[in-house]
Amino acid sequence: MNRPIGIFDSGVGGLTLLDNLVKALPEESFEYYGDSGNCPYGTKTIEEILSHTITIMDYLTQKNCKMIIVACNTITTNIIAQLRSIYNVPIVGMEPGTKPAYMHSTNKRIGILATAGTINGQLYNKTLDNFNDKAFFISQIGTGLVELIEKDVIEHAAMKEQLSLLLKPMIESQIDTLVLGCTHYNYLIHVLRDVFPYPIEIIDTRDAVTKHVQRLLQDNQLTSTGSEQIVTITTTGNLEMLNQILKRLDLPDSNIHFNKLPADKK
Numbered sequence: 001m002n003r004p005i006g007i008f009d010s011g012v013g014g015l016t017l018l019d020n021l022v023k024a025l026p027e028e029s030f031e032y033y034g035d036s037g038n039c040p041y042g043t044k045t046i047e048e049i050l051s052h053t054i055t056i057m058d059y060l061t062q063k064n065c066k067m068i069i070v071a072c073n074t075i076t077t078n079i080i081a082q083l084r085s086i087y088n089v090p091i092v093g094m095e096p097g098t099k100p101a102y103m104h105s106t107n108k109r110i111g112i113l114a115t116a117g118t119i120n121g122q123l124y125n126k127t128l129d130n131f132n133d134k135a136f137f138i139s140q141i142g143t144g145l146v147e148l149i150e151k152d153v154i155e156h157a158a159m160k161e162q163l164s165l166l167l168k169p170m171i172e173s174q175i176d177t178l179v180l181g182c183t184h185y186n187y188l189i190h191v192l193r194d195v196f197p198y199p200i201e202i203i204d205t206r207d208a209v210t211k212h213v214q215r216l217l218q219d220n221q222l223t224s225t226g227s228e229q230i231v232t233i234t235t236t237g238n239l240e241m242l243n244q245i246l247k248r249l250d251l252p253d254s255n256i257h258f259n260k261l262p263a264d265k266k
Contacts, residue, residue, distance in 0.1 A: 002227045004029040005213070006065030008056045011039035011150050011237065012245045013184030014071025019249045020206045021069075021213065022231060028217075029230040031063045036237025037263025040146040041074045042115025042182070049117065050079050055264045057087055059234075066222050069213065070094065073114060073181050077121030090216055095205035096127040097179040098137075104201045105177040108135035111170035114181025116141045124181070138173050140166050142182060149184045150237070152244050155191060163188070163195045177201040187248060234259040 005025075007018055011034050018032050033056050035041075041049050053075055060068050069092045070076050070083070076093035084091050101110045118124050119139050128137060143166065148159050170178070178200055180186060186204050193200065217223045231251065235242050239260055246256075 002029075002224045003064050003066040004031045004230070004232070006031045006033070006060035006063065006068040007071050008033040008035070008060065008068070009071040009183055010034075010041035010074065011036040011146065011184065012242065013146070013149070013182060013186070015233075015246065015249060015251075016183055016186035017069070017071045017206050017209060018231070019251055020210045022229070022251055024210050024214065025217075026229055027224045027227055029224070029227065030232070031060055031065055032231065032233045033059060034233070034235045034237065034242070035263070036150055036235055036242070038236060039150055040115065041072060042117040042141075042146060044117065046078055049075060050082065052264060053079060053083065054086075057083060061087060061089060065089065067092065067213070067216065069209070071183050073124075073183065074117035074121070077118050077123040080123070090220060090222075092209065092213055092216065094183065095208045095212075096124060097181065097203045097205045098127050098131055100205070100208070101177045101179045101203045102131050102135055104203065105135065107174070107176050109173055109175045110135055110137050110177045110179065111167070111173075111175040112137060112139045112179045112181050113142050113166070113185060114139065114179075115146065118181050136173070138170055138175060140170065142166060142185065145188070146182065146184045149187050150241070152241060154187055154248075159188070159191060160195060163191065167192075167195055171196060175200070177203060180204045187245075229255055230257065231255050232257045232259060234261055236261050236263040
């Protein structure tokens with residue numbers, strides 16, 4: 001079935017997952033929508049998140065996407081059930097990362113860095129409840145991190161200072177495993193390793209989501225065959241900044257098409 005796979009995020013965070021998917025599924029084409037003009041979502045109300053997300057979902061379904069991936073933990077944890085009740089298309093959300101963190105941790109002291117929207121979400125807390133009696137978890141809202149990443153302020157002193165402040169309770173608690181509960185934070189993996197004064201296991205769920213997508217394509221007979229891979233990236237943000245951030249990834253330049261839309265302010 002030679003229709004594109006849709007993938008969207010509040011901004012550039014989901015591009016880190018798109019990077020994985022493009023490599024793992026070379027015969028599949030993708031429609032990516034990054035809502036940078038309305039980013040961040042982590043501080044928005046559920047009503048605001050749903051309103052923006054409906055706009056994006058409508059756009060991707062109009063593009064005839066055969067599957068849609070919600071590459072945003074905040075959206076996944078708060079409204080993915082509603083989306084599945086509205087749209088008749090397979091919808092994949094982000095994995096919480098709690099189980100792999102528990103399995104990797106040696107001392108069972110685990111940190112979770114996520115947005116306020118994710119940490120306050122029902123799905124996040126329900127998942128965490130399954131492990132609370134087995135391990136010590138310390139959750140931290142990544143205040144200001146998404147905004148800095150959207151501006152490509154990653155290796156700068158401002159980012160390191162903010163991370164040092166946010167991660168201090170985790171370091172004092174001597175966590176040995178850190179869960180990245182936001183796809184934007186995947187850009188920070190090397191910076192996070194520098195901030196921690198000791199070796200740390202970092203869990204992001206891109207590989208798990210990619211494998212899940214592969215299984216769903218096969219199980220639902222949606223796999224494309226013999227088609228050229230085309231990647232379209234639509235943004236409501238700044239195209240120049242988007243191109244700057246794309247330099248951090250390994251997406252093939254030759255097959256990428258860009259599209260700029262106005263931010264749907266609500």
